Amino acid sequence: MIKVALPKGRIADKTLQIFESFINKPLCFKDRKLILTEGNFEFMLVRNQDVPIYVERGAADIGVVGLDVLEEQQNSLVRLLNLEFGKCKIAIGSPNHYKMDFSNPNLKIATKMVNITKKFFAQKAMSVEIIKLYGSIELAPLVGMADAIVDLVETGDTMRQNNLKIDEIIMEVSAYLVANPNSFYAQKLEILRIQDYFKTQIQC
Ligand code: PRP
Numbered sequence: 403m404i405k406v407a408l409p410k411g412r413i414a415d416k417t418l419q420i421f422e423s424f425i426n427k428p429l430c431f432k433d434r435k436l437i438l439t440e441g442n443f444e445f446m447l448v449r450n451q452d453v454p455i456y457v458e459r460g461a462a463d464i465g466v467v468g469l470d471v472l473e474e475q476q477n478s479l480v481r482l483l484n485l486e487f488g489k490c491k492i493a494i495g496s497p498n499h500y501k502m503d504f505s506n507p508n509l510k511i512a513t514k515m516v517n518i519t520k521k522f523f524a525q526k527a528m529s530v531e532i533i534k535l536y537g538s539i540e541l542a543p544l545v546g547m548a549d550a551i552v553d554l555v556e557t558g559d560t561m562r563q564n565n566l567k568i569d570e571i572i573m574e575v576s577a578y579l580v581a582n583p584n585s586f587y588a589q590k591l592e593i594l595r596i597q598d599y600f601k602t603q604i605q606c
Contacts (some may be wrong), residue, residue, distance in 0.1 A: 404443050404585075407462035409450035413488045413577050415478060417466045418445070419604045424596065442592075454479060454580070463585035464593060469575045470554060474515045480581040482597045486604045488577035492518060493568045495561050496550035497543050503568040504528065506549075512542030513552040522552065522572050540564045 406421070408414035418429045421443065424427045430462075431447060433440050449457055452592040453467035454477040466485065470492055470544055492515065494506065496502050509530040513519045523530045526583050535546055540560050554575070555561060579600055 404464065404589060404596070405462045406443060406445045407448050407453045407465035407467075408445060408446050409453050409467060411450075412465055412561045413450075413468070414447060415454070416487055417485075417577075420600060421445070422584065423603070424599050432453075436445040449545045451475075457580055457582050460582050460584060462582070463581065463582045463589060464596065466577050466579055469573070469578055470515060470518070472578060472580070473573065474517050478583060480583055481578055482581055482586075482593070483579040483600055483604075485577040485600065488575075490554050490556040490575050492552065492572045492575055493555045494522070494550055494552050494553070494570050494572060495566045495568050498565050498567050500543070500549065502550060509550060511550050511552055512539055512548035514539060514542055515552055519552040540566055 408417055422429045425441055425443065427440050429438060429440055429445065436447045446456070446462060450468060451471055453465040454471060454475050456462040457465040457479055458477040468488055472479070472481070504526055507528060509528070510533060511519055511530050512533045512535050514535055516532055516536065519532055533542065535542060539551045541551040542551060543566065544564060549567065552572065561568065579597065582595055
């Protein structure tokens with residue numbers, strides 16, 4: 403049995419489509435169900451940020467999760483494959499009229515990605531004040547709580563509509579197929595078969 407953790411939403415839909423063709427059976431979670439069993443597979447729906455912990459603790463053998471979450475949480479997982487979907491960027495942004503000054507040691511940065519933000523500014527040898535938020539990050543500089551934000555940008559609409567600009571792109575992000583190291587060892591053939599199949603699917 404291979405247990406698969408999927409992040410609710412578009413990435414789960416896309417991943418399930420690939421698994422559907424892999425096992426040649428329709429896969430559909432009923433209503434509010436969180437577990438779906440089909441043949442040798444058990445799929446579970448979790449929050450995006452929770453995928454690594456399910457895989458790390460072995461509740462799931464493999465999972466699909468954004469590189470942003472992997473980089474933020476730094477769990478010990480095997481990164482099997484960049485799936486090339488769920489693409490977006492992690493960027494630092496600030497109000498259109500604001501001149502970003504990377505030499506200002508008093509910058510206040512709002513973000514939900516504290517570790518990525520710390521690392522980014524540490525590489526610039528800057529200590530900044532990080533304000534941890536859980537959503538609507540773009541609001542913080544608009545109300546004067548932060549000078550800038552570190553956040554995900556997909557279409558750019560949220561930043562544009564809130565009069566923010568991108569100052570620097572920190573990282574390109576996409577969904578990754580990951581595995582628990584013990585599961586990868588114990589079920590190597592099956593997991594490699596899945597990895598190979600996903601490779602063929604993302605090429606076309
Ligand atoms: C994410 C992200 C941005 C927005 C970017 O937020 O934090 O706010 O999407 O997308 P865009 O570039 O296409 O506008 P999400 O929708 O996950 O909600 P949140 O504010 O609750 O984090």
